[in-house]
Amino acid sequence: MITINNLCFSYNGAQPYILEHLNLEIEQGEYISIIGENGSGKSTLMRLLLGFLKPTIGSIVMNKNRIGYVPQKNDFSNTNFPITVFEAMNSYRRLLKIKEKDVILHSLQQVGMSEYGKSLMGDLSGGQTQKILIARALMGEPDLLILDEPSTGVDIESQKEIYQLLKRLTTEKGKTIIAVEHNLEAVFHNSTKIFHLKHGSGHLCDAQNYIKEYVKNKEGGEDDVTI
Numbered sequence: 001m002i003t004i005n006n007l008c009f010s011y012n013g014a015q016p017y018i019l020e021h022l023n024l025e026i027e028q029g030e031y032i033s034i035i036g037e038n039g040s041g042k043s044t045l046m047r048l049l050l051g052f053l054k055p056t057i058g059s060i061v062m063n064k065n066r067i068g069y070v071p072q073k074n075d076f077s078n079t080n081f082p083i084t085v086f087e088a089m090n091s092y093r094r095l096l097k098i099k100e101k102d103v104i105l106h107s108l109q110q111v112g113m114s115e116y117g118k119s120l121m122g123d124l125s126g127g128q129t130q131k132i133l134i135a136r137a138l139m140g141e142p143d144l145l146i147l148d149e150p151s152t153g154v155d156i157e158s159q160k161e162i163y164q165l166l167k168r169l170t171t172e173k174g175k176t177i178i179a180v181e182h183n184l185e186a187v188f189h190n191s192t193k194i195f196h197l198k199h200g201s202g203h204l205c206d207a208q209n210y211i212k213e214y215v216k217n218k219e220g221g222e223d224d225v226t227i
């Protein structure tokens with residue numbers, strides 16, 4: 001579904017590159033977590049996948065191009081600018097040029113938030129806001145969902161619900177998920193594959209193998225896979 005070939009990137013053409021000679025193949029229906037230390041280039045890779053940035057060298061080829069983006073919670077819920085869930089969803093529907101208003105209810109149902117259309121965004125909890133952001137991204141029926149740290153500012157119970165929802169979207173709807181993550185537990189429990197960025201480089205690992213390596217290194221006192 002996505003092929004990254006020899007991708008190198010720096011913001012102003014300066015050397016060394018932030019991302020160096022990355023190669024990866026992502027199949028439809030996979031759940032990929034991108035992990036790495038602060039400043040390792042996770043957000044940069046995400047911006048490249050979203051098409052906001054262009055590779056300095058190499059290419060990113062997608063054979064399906066409907067992408068839903070779930071940003072970190074932002075001033076979307078700013079209480080100084082009161083807006084209901086329905087209004088927020090409706091303005092995004094217009095942006096996506098979707099004619100049918102039914103898509104709003106359908107997307108809210110998918111995230112279990114159909115009762116909240118009239119609620120003010122500013123009154124929602126962190127977890128509820130995150131679900132609305134996911135519902136908003138689902139309106140365009142994306143093949144690929146890209147999420148930026150979906151558990152940030154979300155309580156533990158809602159985190160569980162959100163990750164269950166994301167997993168269901170891959171197993172039941174065949175969507176591909178790529179999430180930039182700091183939440184190691186979520187990474188281990190939900191991903192099919194893990195991409196660990198380190199010194200501008202990395203490769204896609206099967207999640208189970210990665211966990212075994214992680215435990216082995218921890219037991220050996222190595223700090224090699226901390227994120």
Ligand SMILES: Nc1ncnc2c1ncn2[C@@H]1O[C@H](COP(=O)(O)OP(=O)(O)OP(=O)(O)O)[C@@H](O)[C@H]1O
Binds near residue numbers: 011036037038039
């Ligand atoms: N717009 C920009 N212009 C120039 N350099 C940038 C820009 N954005 C990020 N960088 C630099 O690129 C490098 C990678 O940053 P990036 O934000 O992609 O890392 P990250 O892994 O997402 O970090 P974090 O976990 O802290 O969010 C850092 O050295 C950062 O300072």
